[in-house]
Amino acid sequence: MNIEHFLSDTISTVLNGLFDLTSKPEEITLQRTKKEFEGDYTLVTFPYIKAAKTTPEKTGELIGEAILKANPAITKFNVVKGFLNFSLANDFWVSEFKNISKTANYGVKPANSSGKQVMLEYSSPNTNKPLHLGHVRNNLLGYSVATILKTQGHDVIKVNLVNDRGIHICKSMLAWKLFGNNETPESTGLKGDHLVGKYYVIFDKEYKKQVQELVEKGNTKEEAEKQAPIMLQTQQMLLQWEAGDTEIIELWKKMNNWVYDGFKVSYKKLGVDFDKMYYESNTYLLGKEIVQEGLAKHVFYKKENNSVAIDLTNEGLDEKVVLRSDGTSVYITQDLGTAIERFKEFPKIGQMIYTVGNEQDYHFKVLFKILQKLGYDWANECYHLSYGMVELPEGKMKSREGTVVDADDLMDGMIETAKETTEASGKIVEFPQEEKDELFKTIGMGALKYFILKVDPKKKMLFDPKESIDLHGNTGPFIQYAHARIKSILRDYNQPTETISIPDNLQLHEKEKELIKHQYDFPKILEESADTYNPAVVANYIYDLAKLFNQFYNECSVLKEENSSIKQFRIKLIETTSNIIKNGMLCLGINVPERM
């Protein structure tokens, strides 16, 4: 039973009867009464004063009286200016709570129950450098949205499209060949992705040096950038790669494998995973037939120089080239091909989500528009999950200039901070070493993940590496701590909670009522979060719940309570609280420890 529907039905009937209106229940907007006022739900009566032909106060009184008679669940009301606050019977909330507490996995729908299949692409790393903070946001966001969509009963296929070929990969390869002295992850003790990243930086240094030399010899900067020998060699290498040159391919495979070994470790630490991997080396030629198809359909046209393009000026976009004059593909060509390929491979997908930074907003607008024009009706189900950059106090991160926050360093640093703080608290001395290590990881990663996911994805966010992420206040560990506390109480309670039966006529404490009301919102929060692809909705909700619990904890002692039915009720109440906290945190990919 949904309380809001129940109420708006009554209200709409009452309104229509009183003022000769034809309002429908779904048009009634009810809101939770603000904490400072008495009541559970509030109806704003301003919209009805015209029909009532009287003052807002009087209108409120009229509606209030009528509602009191019409719905026995409503016990009293009060009017403040144009706000009609009414209270629901105490046992109404108690019975709602009973439903919440006995619904297994409250708010989470059974797996695959919606029948909708969603493909979600995220991560999409390049194999020429290790992951950095920007990737971390991408990975956490993608994984979290996938999990939240699963709570709505969707069948989610998580995919990763690895950018494993191209000029930037050749840069690392060439630099290693020239200056690498046969270094390997084994010989250096470096993580594979870091080793390859090292040579990407070396390439850039050497390149800049060569450009500088050419400029000093009298070339313009532009000429120098084109003529630098190391750049020419790189381009040559890319051609050899495309021609399938055995030696180059072997080098490419060897170095990519180092990177994959490294990524594997980072992904595991991040707690993300994929159902299917795509590699651009396999997909980069896709899409050329589509261009021919589009030409035949007159969606595309050939330009004088033989390149193929589409005119999107009528859509407020520009002309976009989809095939170069030499017949090779551009970025969007393979994106077209890949999308079509995926829908062929998984005919049941009802939605395709791309988790990609907002610097590509325009690209995806164009991509979806072209798919639409080509007549693929699923183009309307494609969605660009766009997120803002992570900025440092000095501004944007740049891989080549070394102004990046490395993902592995960041994670290790967080775990180390968690370790120091946890050990300093002295609460875990008797924990077995294994549990300690696990706990440091859980807390450190929880702090990092929550820090990133609590902010609205579409907004850019600021990260200051000099100030380590907080462990107090609105943070992951705060929520984890609330959960651990509840678990601790439940352990001390020492009796099975399944058998607890709660009397209907229980008199609720103010904080208990707040907790129930907040719990009641959880399914709606999950839905909203899924609809908007915004994990921050869940994050901020869970924080509020944990905060409420802490206040409750401070005001009402649970185990010391004399009255046994109140005591049992409270046990049950905090148990559901911990379940919701756990479910919510899992949506964010954050684990919650049993004790800390």
Next chain:
RNA sequence: GGCCCCGUAGCUCAGCUGGAUAGAGCAACAGCCUUCUAAGCUGUGGGCCAUUGGUUCGAAUCCAAUCGGGGUCACCA
């Protein structure tokens, strides 16, 4: 310059399908551990919600303009 996104406490962020006195955390200050975990709780100070106009009974929220910040406008990816 065209288009897109953002501007809320000193800092990091909520609130944005219009509603009551704009909320948290951090930082500062003052309290609370003989009581189920003080990673906690309570209190104080801190705001022309970028600016101006419009719509409305009512605007942080919607619309327009302006100013600031970012992104993007490749036969790069």
